[in-house]
Amino acid sequence: MAIKQTKRAAVKKNRANSGVKVALLGFGTVGGAVARVLAASRFQGVELTHIFNRNVDRKRSSAAAKAVPASVVWTDSIDVILRSDVDVVVELMGGLNPVEGWLRKALTAGTSVVTANKQLIAYRGTGLAKLAEKHNVHLLHGAAVAGGVPVIPGMLQGLCGDQVTRLSGIVNGTCNYILSRMEAGADYSTVLADAQQLGYAEVDPAADVDGYDARAKLCILSRIAMHAELDPDAVAMQTISAIEAIDFSYAKELNCTIRQVSRAELDGKLVHARVAPMLVPLASPMAWSHGTQNMVVVSGRFGGDVVFSGHGAGGEPTAVAVVSDLLAVAQGCKSVELPLRRREVTGDFFAPHYLRFVVDDKPGIVSAISGALSKVGANIDSLLQRRGYPKHRLPFVVTTEPCLSSTIERALASVARMDCMLEKPLCLQMLEVEDKAE
Amino acid sequence: MAIKQTKRAAVKKNRANSGVKVALLGFGTVGGAVARVLAASRFQGVELTHIFNRNVDRKRSSAAAKAVPASVVWTDSIDVILRSDVDVVVELMGGLNPVEGWLRKALTAGTSVVTANKQLIAYRGTGLAKLAEKHNVHLLHGAAVAGGVPVIPGMLQGLCGDQVTRLSGIVNGTCNYILSRMEAGADYSTVLADAQQLGYAEVDPAADVDGYDARAKLCILSRIAMHAELDPDAVAMQTISAIEAIDFSYAKELNCTIRQVSRAELDGKLVHARVAPMLVPLASPMAWSHGTQNMVVVSGRFGGDVVFSGHGAGGEPTAVAVVSDLLAVAQGCKSVELPLRRREVTGDFFAPHYLRFVVDDKPGIVSAISGALSKVGANIDSLLQRRGYPKHRLPFVVTTEPCLSSTIERALASVARMDCMLEKPLCLQMLEVEDKAE
Numbered sequence: 001m002a003i004k005q006t007k008r009a010a011v012k013k014n015r016a017n018s019g020v021k022v023a024l025l026g027f028g029t030v031g032g033a034v035a036r037v038l039a040a041s042r043f044q045g046v047e048l049t050h051i052f053n054r055n056v057d058r059k060r061s062s063a064a065a066k067a068v069p070a071s072v073v074w075t076d077s078i079d080v081i082l083r084s085d086v087d088v089v090v091e092l093m094g095g096l097n098p099v100e101g102w103l104r105k106a107l108t109a110g111t112s113v114v115t116a117n118k119q120l121i122a123y124r125g126t127g128l129a130k131l132a133e134k135h136n137v138h139l140l141h142g143a144a145v146a147g148g149v150p151v152i153p154g155m156l157q158g159l160c161g162d163q164v165t166r167l168s169g170i171v172n173g174t175c176n177y178i179l180s181r182m183e184a185g186a187d188y189s190t191v192l193a194d195a196q197q198l199g200y201a202e203v204d205p206a207a208d209v210d211g212y213d214a215r216a217k218l219c220i221l222s223r224i225a226m227h228a229e230l231d232p233d234a235v236a237m238q239t240i241s242a243i244e245a246i247d248f249s250y251a252k253e254l255n256c257t258i259r260q261v262s263r264a265e266l267d268g269k270l271v272h273a274r275v276a277p278m279l280v281p282l283a284s285p286m287a288w289s290h291g292t293q294n295m296v297v298v299s300g301r302f303g304g305d306v307v308f309s310g311h312g313a314g315g316e317p318t319a320v321a322v323v324s325d326l327l328a329v330a331q332g333c334k335s336v337e338l339p340l341r342r343r344e345v346t347g348d349f350f351a352p353h354y355l356r357f358v359v360d361d362k363p364g365i366v367s368a369i370s371g372a373l374s375k376v377g378a379n380i381d382s383l384l385q386r387r388g389y390p391k392h393r394l395p396f397v398v399t400t401e402p403c404l405s406s407t408i409e410r411a412l413a414s415v416a417r418m419d420c421m422l423e424k425p426l427c428l429q430m431l432e433v434e435d436k437a438e
Numbered sequence: 439m440a441i442k443q444t445k446r447a448a449v450k451k452n453r454a455n456s457g458v459k460v461a462l463l464g465f466g467t468v469g470g471a472v473a474r475v476l477a478a479s480r481f482q483g484v485e486l487t488h489i490f491n492r493n494v495d496r497k498r499s500s501a502a503a504k505a506v507p508a509s510v511v512w513t514d515s516i517d518v519i520l521r522s523d524v525d526v527v528v529e530l531m532g533g534l535n536p537v538e539g540w541l542r543k544a545l546t547a548g549t550s551v552v553t554a555n556k557q558l559i560a561y562r563g564t565g566l567a568k569l570a571e572k573h574n575v576h577l578l579h580g581a582a583v584a585g586g587v588p589v590i591p592g593m594l595q596g597l598c599g600d601q602v603t604r605l606s607g608i609v610n611g612t613c614n615y616i617l618s619r620m621e622a623g624a625d626y627s628t629v630l631a632d633a634q635q636l637g638y639a640e641v642d643p644a645a646d647v648d649g650y651d652a653r654a655k656l657c658i659l660s661r662i663a664m665h666a667e668l669d670p671d672a673v674a675m676q677t678i679s680a681i682e683a684i685d686f687s688y689a690k691e692l693n694c695t696i697r698q699v700s701r702a703e704l705d706g707k708l709v710h711a712r713v714a715p716m717l718v719p720l721a722s723p724m725a726w727s728h729g730t731q732n733m734v735v736v737s738g739r740f741g742g743d744v745v746f747s748g749h750g751a752g753g754e755p756t757a758v759a760v761v762s763d764l765l766a767v768a769q770g771c772k773s774v775e776l777p778l779r780r781r782e783v784t785g786d787f788f789a790p791h792y793l794r795f796v797v798d799d800k801p802g803i804v805s806a807i808s809g810a811l812s813k814v815g816a817n818i819d820s821l822l823q824r825r826g827y828p829k830h831r832l833p834f835v836v837t838t839e840p841c842l843s844s845t846i847e848r849a850l851a852s853v854a855r856m857d858c859m860l861e862k863p864l865c866l867q868m869l870e871v872e873d874k875a876e
Contacts, residue, residue, distance in 0.1 A: 037740055041601060142596060148741030150596020157595060157771070158580060158588020161761030163479060285747070288726060302475055303586030303758040306748035309723070316740040323599030327774045333595070334772050336765045 019045035020112075020330045023081045025102070026092035027053045029199070030116060030143075030322065032064030033315030034090065037323050039067040045330050046323075048072055052081050078102050082109065088138075088329050090322055091115040100124055107131045107139065114325040116143035116318055122216035122232045125223065126340060140325035145217040146171055146294040148317025149310035153324070153335070155225045155298060160336040162300030164225040168263035168431070171217040173292030173313035174201045174208035175240050175260035179277070180290040183248050183257050188241065200292060200313070211237030211260070211275035218262040218275060225298050226264065228271050228343040236347025238276035242426055247356055250384050250397045251279050254354070254430075257287050261431060263349075271343045274405075279354050279430040285309070286431070348406045352381060352430040355398045355412065359420040361391040368418060369398060372411045378403045393422060399430065457483035458550075458768045461519045463540070464530035465491045467637075468554060468581075468760065470502030471753030472528065475761050477505040483768050484761075486510055490519050516540050520547065526576075526767050528760055529553040538562055545569045545577065552763040554581035554756055560654035560670045563661065564778060578763035583655045584609055584732040586755025587748035591762070591773070593663045593736060598774040600738030602663040606701035606869065609655040611730035611751035612639045612646035613678050613698035617715070618728040621686050621695050626679065638730060638751070649675030649698070649713035656700040656713060663736050664702065666709050666781040674785025676714035680864055685794055688822050688835040689717050692792070692868075695725050699869060701787075709781045717792050717868040723747070724869070786844045790819060790868040793836045793850070797858040799829040806856060807836060810849045816841045831860060837868065 024031045031051070038048055049072060053059045056076040075081065078098075081089065082105050089106050093099050094117055103113050103120070107128065115121065120128070121141045132139035142152045146169075155164075170176050177200050181191040192209070195201035207213045219232045240260050251258050256279040264273040280286040285307045289295040294312025299305050311317040327333075359365055370380055378400045385396035400408065405427075412425050462469045469489070476486055487510060491497045494514040513519065516536075519527065520543050527544050531537050532555055541551050541558070545566065553559065558566070559579045570577035580590045584607075593602075608614050615638050619629040630647075633639035645651045657670045678698050689696050694717040702711040718724040723745045727733040732750025737743050749755040765771075797803055808818055816838045823834035838846065843865075850863050 033740070037599065040739075041599075148600075148738070149744055150592035153595030154588035154592030154746070157591030157766060157773075158762050159758065160765050161475060161479075161763075162586075162758040285726065288723065300586070300758060301478075302471070302754040304749045304755060306587055306746070308592070308744070308746060310744035311742045317742060320597065320600040320738060320741040324596050324774070325599075327598050327776075328595060331774050332772065333774055334770065335595075336762070336769055336771055338765075 019047050020087040020326070021047050021049040021085060022326060023050035023052060023084065023086040023089045024048065024092065025052045025081065025089055027051050027059045027064070028092065029315040030092045030318045032062075032067070033319035034092075034322050035064065035067040037316070037319045041323070043327060043330075046326055050075065050081055050084055050086055052076065052078060082106060086111060088112045088114055088326060090326065091117055093117070094119065096120055096123065103128065104131060107135055107137055110135055110137055112138040112329045114140050114143070114322055114329060116141070116322060118144040118213065118216040118220060122219040125220065126229060138329045140328060141220070142325050143318050143321035145220050146296060146308070146310070146312040147314065148320045149294055149296070149308050149312055150321070150324070151221070151296045151308045152224055154308060155221070156335045159225065159298060159300060159303065159306065160338060162303045164298055164300045166263070166265040167221055167225050167296065167298045168261055168286070169218070169221065169294070169296035170259050170286055170289045171262050171294050171296065171312065172208050172214040172260055173294060174205065175214070176289060176294070177292050178209070179240065179243070179258055179260060182243065182245065185245070187245060188243065209241050210239045214260060214262045214275045218264055218273060221296065222264045222271065222273065223340060226266050226271070227338050227340050228264070228266060229340045230271060230273060230343060230345045234345045235273045235275065238274070240277045243277050246395045247426065249386070250356065251354070253384055254279065254382070254399065255282050256280060256430065257282060258428070259286055259289065261286065265349075269343060271345045272347070272349050273345045274347045274349060274429070276429065278428055281431065281433050284431065284433045348404055349429055350402055350404055352402050352432065353400045353405070353408050354428045354430050355400070355408070356395060356426040357398070357415075357421065358393060358395045358423040360422055361394040362420055365418070365420055369415055372415050373398070373400065376407045376411045378407055378411060405429065457485050458525040458764070459485050459487040459523060460764060461488035461490060461522065461524040461527045462486065462530065463490045463519065463527055465489050465497045465502070466530065467753040468530045468756045470500070470505070471757035472530075472760050473502065473505040475754070475757045479761070481765060481768070484764055488513065488519055488522055488524055490514065490516060520544060524549060526550040526552055526764060528764065529555055531555070532557065534558055534561065541566065542569060545573055545575055548573055548575055550576040550767045552576075552578045552581070552760055552767060554579070554760060556582040556651065556654040556658060560657040563658065564667055576767045578766060579658070580763050581756050581759035583658050584734060584746070584748070584750040585752065586758045587732055587734070587746050587750055588759070588762070589659070589734045589746045590662055592746060593659070594773045597663065597736060597738060597741065597744065598776060600741045602736055602738045604701070604703040605659055605663050605734060605736045606699055606724070607656070607659065607732070607734035608697050608724055608727045609700050609732050609734065609750065610646050610652040610698055611732060612643065613652070614727060614732070615730050616647070617678065617681070617696055617698060620681065620683065623683070625683060626681065647679050648677045652698060652700045652713045656702055656711060659734065660702045660709065660711065661778060664704050664709070665776050665778050666702070666704060667778045668709060668711060668781060668783050672783045673711045673713065676712070678715045681715050684833045685864065687824070688794065689792070691822055692717065692820070692837065693720050694718060694868065695720060696866070697724055697727065699724065703787075707781060709783045710785070710787050711783050712785045712787060712867070714867065716866055719869065719871050722869065722871045786842055787867055788840055788842055790840050790870065791838045791843070791846050792866045792868050793838070793846070794833060794864040795836070795859065796831060796833045796861040798860055799832040800858055803856070803858055807853055810853050811836070811838065814845045814849045816845055816849060843867065
């Protein structure tokens with residue numbers, strides 16, 4: 001593995017100067033929190049000088065603006081920012097267009113970038129990093145995954161010496177909030193509505209509940225922890241919207257709960273990757289993660305499992321990551337870099353599966369289902385059918401021994417066509433707890 | 439807060455050279471693992487060239503030596519190392535004397551240091567860091583706390599933007615192993631003997647069970663997370679050896695378990711710090727930590743609670759931290775630095791307390807104890823007395839509402855003198871779970 005080297009591994013001294021000037025792009029929840037943290041901590045050498053936002057006058061008179069120094073230039077023109085003498089832009093707007101173009105201009109002009117933009121970093125991060133290096137500036141994105149949880153610096157600086165073979169995480173606070181509330185008995189639509197009201201979910205919640213947000217984060221984590229460059233569009237996703245209360249009941253009987261899990265596993269030159277609701281054992285750290293918390297579990301060949309957990313969303317936790325990155329830029333810090341490899345990705349996993357059917361009950365259903373499974377070589381591990389449900393709308397569960405997801409899906413394709421099926425069968429991976437022996 | 443600044447926050451480019459030459463001081467469990475990790479990963483630019491150990495011939499012919507390149511110079515003379523052209527020494531021997539002198543010589547001669555030595559870094563770390571800076575070399579010690587868990591880089595680079603007000607941790611694997619086994623029903627002496635046999639505890643286990651090891655780590659964490667320089671000798675410790683099976687039974691009734699907790703809390707210019715067995719709620723992440731795992735929970739004003747957990751001990755996890763630090767040295771990396779402040783430390787905490795008495799039962803005991811407590815202003819929260827214990831050797835528990843430890847200890851001083859007391863009363867803090875609202 002080629003790595004950069006220095007003469008005598010000397011620490012480079014910083015040259016004193018008048019500090020770094022900072023522009024915020026976006027003054028929403030996180031932007032306001034960044035201003036608050038900077039005002040409260042008064043780090044010398046980090047000076048907020050510009051704020052960009054559309055409808056900037058409304059922002060300027062908001063309560064959050066009270067934390068902003070009077071000397072700051074507020075503008076709704078990105079050109080004012082790009083033509084200014086700021087040293088760092090903090091990008092908090094999200095999305096690819098037009099942000100990517102702006103940041104490329106900034107980097108090319110010798111301005112460092114600190115960003116929370118997971119889609120940008122997932123899809124374009126490697127190219128932008130090369131551009132930053134070419135122009136001798138920083139591109140930092142600790143805020144893009146698990147806001148207040150130092151996963152990115154922790155993995156970069158602390159686990160670069162290991163060979164990380166797999167990682168899994170709960171990285172979308174919206175899904176975690178929804179599923180935790182459903183675990184406690186609430187139903188999906190009610191909780192989703194609450195989440196939208198609390199600002200945990202957008203009017204169009206698809207980015208969260210269908211997995212787009214988590215997928216971008218998974219690609220970023222794979223890049224950092226496993227040095228594996230994935231095409232985000234190739235990473236399989238499964239929505240959480242098909243989960244029902246009955247699934248939590250059955251999961252509990254299996255000593256599990258349900259979380260939206262993002263997982264990736266190195267397998268030679270291939271990476272298995274998937275974002276989906278999965279059953280997690282109650283004994284595993286992921287079962288403990290609830291509300292809007294985020295958690296990342298990284299497994300290394302030599303170090304075993306490492307767990308990071310904390311508040312992954314919200315203005316102030318994300319602002320902590322942003323400000324920490326700003327300090328790194330201000331002090332000319334540098335992290336370990338190891339070469340990346342582009343990897344092919346598959347959504348197929350060898351795992352036990354949880355299958356939930358809702359049928360109009362009649363004789364022969366279990367026989368037909370187990371026939372379809374054994375036909376593809378999948379073994380049934382357990383069958384759960386609780387009392388108290390109407391026969392014309394009967395939910396029951398089959399769990400399988402470990403087998404390939406693709407195999408199960410093949411079997412389910414024929415089962416789904418059976419007359420008695422009232423809903424599309426639900427198929428969830430079951431996460432197994434494995435760790436280095438102690 | 440004064441921080442170092444750079445012109446335009448530019449990233450400094452590394453100059454290519456022939457790589458860093460590395461000397462291992464100590465070829466024990468961790469040294470052998472470091473050699474294994476380096477051999478397996480073959481990081482370019484990191485070359486193991488020297489190994490120092492007493493009785494070096496025995497080490498040289500050990501199984502662990504198979505991972506060591508044939509070109510390596512094995513020596514039992516520290517002068518051979520200090521006079522060599524190595525760029526980095528990796529110190530894995532432990533203790534202050536004579537290691538401190540050797541490392542001061544190394545740093546002064548322009549050789550970087552990577553160490554796992556918690557006592558050295560706790561007592562002398564700040565002075566050694568200044569020496570390293572003066573000679574433009576690195577001093578890194580990620581391996582000194584929670585081996586394979588990237589707590590130090592995570593807090594340094596990821597939480598420098600927050601204001602960390604408290605931290606608590608389970609940082610001694612030996613105690614965690616012993617207490618986890620007692621939680622499962624084993625008795626202290628049996629488990630201690632097992633731990634010694636497994637290599638989790640020394641012949642003289644005092645460093646672990648009495649808290650010296652954890653105390654050094656707590657001081658290091660306080661320095662990094664809270665920028666607070668503590669005198670380790672001033673940090674209160676309490677042994678775990680007084681814990682008995684009955685305490686786990688009563689803890690369970692209180693929905694708690696018992697762990698050796700190291701905690702520190704910023705309180706204006708003062709730091710409350712203590713290493714002791716404490717009751718931790720079963721709902722808290724610390725209850726989940728078991729076996730030789732380590733866990734650190736850091737609470738910041740803006741980010742709330744962040745949890746790091748993983749294998750904190752053992753050759754390979756510790757080697758991950760060492761090799762990650764070696765890569766940082768090899769690549770001329772640099773972390774954020776914020777000014778430290780020396781802080782006075784007190785072992786006094788305002789917390790609920792668990793008091794366990796073993797008495798020769800007779801009328802009036804509870805009355806006398808509650809009298810002694812109310813005399814100092816402490817309120818009883820609960821009283822637990824289980825059936826099935828002999829009256830002449832009766833264990834029972836009183837828990838108090840939050841009050842100062844010093845207050846409780848005053849009350850207990852008089853209670854301990856009562857005729858009926860068969861053992862010194864056991865007093866343990868009860869950790870409360872508080873976190874930022876979500």
